[in-house]
Amino acid sequence: MSGVQNLKALFRLSGIRQRDIAAAVGRSEGAVSQWVSGEREIPADLVQKVEQITGIPRHRLRPDLWEYRMPNAIEAALRAAPDLTHLQRLEAESIHILREVVAEADKPVMLYSVGKDSAVMLHLAMKAFAPGKPPFPLLHVNTTWKFSGMIDFRNQRMAALGLELIEWINRDGVARGINPFDHGGAYTDIMKTEALKAALDHHGFDVAFGGARRDEEKSRAKERIFSFRSAHHRWDPKKQRPELWHLYNARKNKGETIRAFPISNWTELDIWQYIYLENIPIVPLYFAAERPVVSYNGMTIMVDDARMRIPPGQMPVMKKVRFRTLGCYPLTGAVESQAATLPEIIQEMLLTTTSERQGRAIDHDASASMEKKKQEGYF
Amino acid sequence: MAHISDLIATDIAAYLKQHETKSLLRFITCGSVDDGKSTLIGRLLYDSKMIFEDQLAALEADSKKMGTQGQNIDFALLVDGLAAEREQGITIDVAYRFFSTEKRKFIVADTPGHEQYTRNMITGASTADLAVILIDARRGVLTQTRRHSYLVSLIGIKQVVLAINKMDLVNYSHEVFDRILGDYTAFAAQLAIERIIPIPISALVGDNITEPSGNMPWYHGPTLMAHLETVEIARMAREAPFRMPVQWVNRPNLDFRGFSGLVSSGTVYPGDPIKVMPSARMSRVARVMIDGDLPYATAGQSITISLEDEIDCSRGDVMCGAENPAEVSDQFETTIVWMNDTPMLPGRSYLLKLGTQTVTASVTTLKHKVNVNTLEQMAARQLELNEIGLCNISLDRPVAFDAYAENRDMGGFILIDRLSNETVAAGMIHFALRRAQNIHWQAVDVSRTSRAGQKGQRACVLWFTGLSGAGKSTVANLVEKRLFALGKHTTMLDGDNVRHGLNRDLGFTDTDRVENIRRVGEVARLMADAGLIVLVSFISPFRSERQMARDLMPAGEFFEVFVDAPLAVVESRDPKGLYKKARRGEIKHFTGISSPYEPPENPELHIDTTRLSPEAAAELIVAQLSARGLLQGDVA
Known part of the structure; x- marks a missing residue:
């Protein structure tokens, strides 16, 4: 949509006939028709008069002469303000x-x-x-x-x-x-x-x-x-x-x-950075600490209560571990870690070599299985 | 994940500080099925080191199993998500991918290129700041390229990266690159794209993706990643007039009343004078806040504003800078992209959502549709799935808006089907066809209630619907006779009769049926305004249009009478011999045979003609009218 087409539409919308505009500003109808079609520009001294008659704002009639402007102080402040992160x-x-x-x-x-x-x-x-x-x-x-x-x-x-x-x-x-x-x-x-x-x-x-x-x-x-x-x-x-x-x-x-899903567009890194920046409380299990663990189904599982079925021949051992995701304790693998603060967790995440959901047993089936689960109603 | 920055290992605090101030770029990629789009996105994720080692292992395994690159990694497998499309080997929907570099976070809308999915491309592009258009260097500018570019310009994206891909397959030829660029610039001149940056790449091999390619010494421009990292994002319209569509009124207690919304343009400070549109009520901003007070807020922020005065303002209103408020109108010229299998019919009423305003709308004129491949304008009576048309639309009440070209949020709308609730179209407002200020309802001193009261009745519309031959006119006639005998003032609108006069220009296509009912609904309302009991006997096969006729009347004054007879029964009656003709194919678009009839879901009265004689049905209807007090008038 070019500016010219817009102007034409605005004149039409005003409902004022070109003949009446011409009479009011003391110009010929032919001249007005040229303004409307964009062939000629409305002379600067007539713009405010045309604005009065038609109600079309001056910055629309002659955008080259009148611009919608904010107060200077505000404009300067805005230019200096950083973009949203x-x-x-x-x-x-x-x-x-x-x-x-x-x-x-x-x-x-x-x-x-x-x-x-x-x-x-x-x-x-x-x-x-x-x-x-x-x-x-x-x-x-x-x-x-x-x-x-x-x-x-x-x-x-x-x-x-x-x-x-x-x-x-x-x-x-x-x-x-x-x-x-x-x-x-x-x-x-x-x-x-x-x-x-x-x-x-x-x-x-x-x-x-x-x-x-x-x-x-x-x-x-x-x-x-x-x-x-x-x-x-x-x-x-x-x-x-x-x-x-x-x-x-x-x-x-x-x-x-x-x-x-309000956080659809966040990544794991965004989540951690936001938690850090906004100082959001999280479950202490995310931070490394000495915890009793056993090896179970190829994962390191914390013995959270007496219901844990400890494989024969194993005894819980204390290891410094943390969890990258949290769920049901017998299905959630721990990782050995020294990360005891948020920056350390983020550092570890950025340097680590396995992705977040690997700790969760649910995703280990065929790669399309999550889609199937969701079709069936898993969240 | 081996990340590029050494700061991660050495000084994580400094790294975090640096990443707090990253900006965000949203872009879309468009290309045809074989242009290598998924490969490119996979490569961007891979080269920005956003792939974890276990994902990489899975990718290598998948590449061997179902990849198309022999023993090499098939990057496309990283991004081809749903099982259905894996089987087809194509992408079928919009998917969003994320990656991040030292300078920016990126959100990529991955949109398919084939024709039937214009809908998805428009969807992905609606939130994008920039588009990457892929061209296969061996094939040059194709029909699809033109289509993608047109859609990109239609949705208002001003910046395009022309990624000329598969340069490795044309011997990295400078001539090929120049020729394609020439073809493209010639074509793009007619579009509203402001800036085109051409980059020769090979997504498969990695030329000019993150590292400058040694294979093309003749190219001196940026790599794709370097361009995406540094391209200037339009500064979110901060300096434009202030607009905030009100989403929700926050009133936790008697002491606080705030208006919540996402600032779509401009900047707002405490103390600023504001105007609430469409009502044009004015006040001044008292506080600007998120969870605490802010010195000011700017485009892109979700905030809550409290005002100095208690003025009427609720969801659907738009807070505007007082000096430059949004325009208000109820009729627009728009471009509409149709996104549903059921075609758009002019005259049918839909819900329209613009910002936080939801109103009823219909297309009054379909001026032309646009061939997305050739940009030709073509005459059309309806819009099918993935068709684009220039349409005038009319709303049931005025809304606050800006032209789409000036503000996407204030000028972009969706249409929703009133029965299926599906999102059926996206639209963009060009300009208002008239100003709301100029529309006045002529006030009438003698009201419809007093007109009806004078006649000892209340005005209403009895709408008889049903298949041809179900007995609508027979029953309606009997009802009218009885009402007449009771001294009531009635009139009858009959389908066949109206088609001889008022609607003689209309045929029997779906489009014409909609217009037929729209006109009859309006006539019925005018007659009800005169205080009459109006009997309307029309097949009126579509729920939407019966709903439209209902909406024209005040609540409680529209009676839908479903004259129900099974198709087998009416076909055996066939009083006018029409069903036989229809079965022989001599009548096209015949309701029940070759055109659908949508039975009412909740009619006020359901007449089963297989059980009830026409006389008994008429008696039942009159009894109902009497029970509802419609046969006594209030004198106002």
Whole structure:
């Protein structure tokens, strides 16, 4: 769209006939028609008169002469001000998403898994709704096999922030003795996936915030920020809605629910840098300390409580270890480390040679399995 | 992950300090299926050392198993995500990738190049600052290249990197490079792209990706990575007039009322005079805050503003600098990119979301569509999936906006189907067709209520819908006779009769059916305004249009009567012999045979004609009207 076409449209919009403009400024109709078509420019001394008659602002009539200008002091300050950093832009995007959901959802909830991504998501939610509190509860699906340190940290954070937390445990699974040692993939399915679905259905939540990031694995890279689930909580990667600009379509069909991912565009490094910069509390298990561990299924597993099945011939040994991700303790491998501060963790992460999710047993199946799991309703 | 910076090992604090101030560049890559796009992105991730060793091991294993590069690493496997597309060997959707260097963080929208996915490219481009357009050096500028460039310019991207790839396969020829560049610049002159940076590369071998290539001494420009790291990003429109669409009103207690939103342009300071559009109410900014007070906020920040006065402002309003507020209108010229399998029909009503405003909209005129390959303008009556058209649209109420060319957030919108709730289109506002200030509803002193009251009734519309031959007109006639006998004032709009007059210019295509019902809905409303009970007997096969007619009436004054008869039954009745003709193919677009009928989901009345005689049905309807108090008037 060139400036000329724009000007023509503006004159048409004004509803003032060229004949009347001509009469008012004392020029011929032919001259006015040339101004309108852009063949000639409106003489400078007539611009303000034409502005009065037509209501078209002068900086539109002669952009070469009149510019929309800010006061000089402000302009100078702005020129000197630095650009927004990548973390500021990510933060702004996440806060925008959190607010869009709250504005459009009937009954939102935030899935809080106690890990570092959840810590960042919660911190962003506190910012998004300050000086008030986030207008939704938090939901923790507890498999009953989480590190005890996670549960302590969770309770302490909720008390400090004064937030409402719903804990959901699949009691039926507990009664049936479902555990990570004997039931493998079925364990995750029953205690995590099924439990999550049941919790959402029970409370009637229509939108659930999740802390997933697109850099985590390949199928996540294509998932939308507002990701729809059928009444059976299935994800259909081929039926995703296009997301343009900052516009999210949150309209649901009957029975559908939404998973909203405010930190989709953050990477692991962004998360750690933000935690460092904003001084966000995280579970102490992320920091290296002497902990009792055994070797189990090729991973270093911490003996968090008496339920750990220590392989025959092994005794727990004390090692200085930390965890790169947190989940169910029998499924979460520790890494030997000396990193006891945030900068040391980041340093170790940048220098290390294995990626984040390797510690999690769930991803070890075929490379497309995460997509299958998600279609079935895993978060 | 062996990172480039020595600071990581030696002084992590200094490294973190340096990385706190990194900027962010979002770009898209566009190329045809075989241009090597996935390979290029894989290479950028690889060369920026963003691949962990275990991922690399998996990549090497995958390359041997299903790669296309023999024993070499197939970088494309790094980015081809979903199982379905792995099997097809192509990318089918928009995916987002991330990498980071010393200077910048990058978000790449990886968008497919083949024709049926214009939708995905527009989606990926909508948030991008820059586009990398790939060309296969062996094949030069192709139809696809033109299409990608047009879409990039349509969405308002001003900076393009022309990555001429596979230079290794043309002997790194300077002549080939110059020829392709010449072809491209000639074509691109007609587009609104401001800056084109051509770079000869080989994504596969790594020429001019991060390291200058020794194979092309004739090239003196930057490597691709060097350009991406240093290209100036438009400074987020900070100096433009202030705009913040209000997302949410923050009212944690009686002492605080704040307005939250993402600043889409400009800068705001405490004390600034602001105008809330479309209402044009004015106030002054009291505080600018995130979780604490800020000295000012600028484009790209999510903030909360409190005002000095208690003025009416809620989600959907736009806070503007008082001196340069956004325009307000309810009719626009726009470009619309259609993104759904169900075509766009002029006249059908959709939901339109612009910023935080959601309104009802319809396309009043489809001026032409654009052939994305040749840029030719072509006449069209509807838009199919992935088609682009110049459209006039009309909204049910005025909204605050800026032209898309001036502000993407204030001029870019999506259309949502009212029944399926899918996002069916993206649109860009060029300009308003009239100013809202000029539209006045002529105030009428004698109201519809008083007109109806004078007649001892309340105005309403009885909308009979159903298949041809279901008995709509028969039942409607009986109802009208009874109402007449009761001394009520009625009128009848019958499908066949209206088609002889008002709608004689319309046929039976989907587009014309929509317009047919739109006109009848408007006429029915005018007659209801006159205080009449209006009986409308139309097949009206689409839910959307019946909804549109319903929306024209006040709540409680629209009665949808579904005259229900199974297709087999009406076909056996066939009073006008139309079904036989339709079955023989002599009538095209016949509802129930070759054109769909969407039955009402929640009609006010559902008449099952296989069980109820027309007389009994008419009695039931009149009884219902009476029970709802419509046969007594209020005198206003």
